[in-house]
Amino acid sequence: xQISIKYQQLKLxxxxxxxxxxxxxxxxxPEPKTKAISIKSVSDYATKKKYNKYQKYxxxxxxxxxxxFIPAEL
Numbered sequence: 574x575q576i577s578i579k580y581q582q583l584k585l586x587x588x589x590x591x592x593x594x595x596x597x598x599x600x601x602x603p604e605p606k607t608k609a610i611s612i613k614s615v616s617d618y619a620t621k622k623k624y625n626k627y628q629k630y631x632x633x634x635x636x637x638x639x640x641x642f643i644p645a646e647l
Contacts, residue, residue, distance in 0.1 A: 589613070612639045 592611045599609035614631035617624055 612642070614638075 616627040616631035
């Protein structure tokens, strides 16, 4: 059963276009199907004011999660 992101996260203001493109390409790839995963940490409130204070920490948490997730789950 395929559920769209729109219905899973009703309050989600938007999705990074780069992530959408990766998922779109994976969905429309020929057989054998490509699998895609996106791991991102939030570092701001998605407003016009951008704070870079937490950008490095967010990159670190995303990379650390991926480092532990991939060997454990794949």
